[in-house]
Amino acid sequence: MPPREAWLIRHAESLANIGGAASDPAGIDLSDTGRAQAQALVPLFDKAPDLVVISPFLRTHRTAGPLMAAFPHVLVETWPAHEFTYLDPARWAHTTPSARRPHVEAYWQRLDPDYCDGNGAESFSSLLHRAAIVQGRLRQRPERFIALFSHGIFLQTLLFRIRNADASPAETMAGVRRALDENPIANTAVLKIVP
Numbered sequence: 001m002p003p004r005e006a007w008l009i010r011h012a013e014s015l016a017n018i019g020g021a022a023s024d025p026a027g028i029d030l031s032d033t034g035r036a037q038a039q040a041l042v043p044l045f046d047k048a049p050d051l052v053v054i055s056p057f058l059r060t061h062r063t064a065g066p067l068m069a070a071f072p073h074v075l076v077e078t079w080p081a082h083e084f085t086y087l088d089p090a091r092w093a094h095t096t097p098s099a100r101r102p103h104v105e106a107y108w109q110r111l112d113p114d115y116c117d118g119n120g121a122e123s124f125s126s127l128l129h130r131a132a133i134v135q136g137r138l139r140q141r142p143e144r145f146i147a148l149f150s151h152g153i154f155l156q157t158l159l160f161r162i163r164n165a166d167a168s169p170a171e172t173m174a175g176v177r178r179a180l181d182e183n184p185i186a187n188t189a190v191l192k193i194v195p
Contacts, residue, residue: 048070
C-alpha cells in the first residue's frame with residue numbers, strides 16, 4: 001500500500017490579498033491573478049487525489065475549482081479549515097488590510113489565546129480547536145492522497161500543532177505569529193505532509 005500523503009494548499013491570490021476592501025471574510029473572491037494561479041495548480045497533480053477538502057470560504061472553492069473540474073469523480077468535502085477571523089467583521093467591514101493593520105498588530109501583541117474581538121470573531125483557542133479537528137481527520141481518514149485547500153493563518157496553526165504537539169496555546173500563538181512574519185505561506189503554495 002502506498003504511503004499516505006496530504007497536500008496542504010493555500011488558496012490563490014484573493015482580492016483582499018491585493019489590498020481590496022472586504023465586508024464578509026467568507027465571501028472574498030479571487031483576483032484575476034488568483035484565477036490563473038488556481039488553473040496552474042492542476043498540472044502539479046499527476047494523479048487524482050482520493051479526497052479534496054475545501055474550507056467553507058469562497059476563495060478555497062474557487063482555488064480548488066479547476067482541480068475538481070479536471071477530476072470530476074473525486075470526493076469533495078468541506079471541513080472547518082477556514083481562515084482565522086480574529087477581528088470583529090462587523091466593526092471592520094469594508095476596510096482595507098492597511099486600515100486594519102494597527103488593530104492586527106495590537107491583537108497579536110496581546111498574546112491572549114482566549115481574547116475575542118467581538119461577536120463575529122473567534123479566539124485563538126477556538127482556532128486551535130478547529131486545527132485539532134482537521135489534524136484528527138487527516139490522520140483518521142482512509143484516503144491515501146488528500147488535497148486540503150485552506151488559508152495562511154490556519155495552515156500555519158495546523159503545521160505548528162503537528163510539529164509542536166506539547167506547546168501551550170500561548171506558545172502556539174507566539175509561534176504562529178513568528179511563522180507569519182518569518183515564513184509566510186505564499187498563495188497556492190503546496191506543503192506536502194504525511195498525516
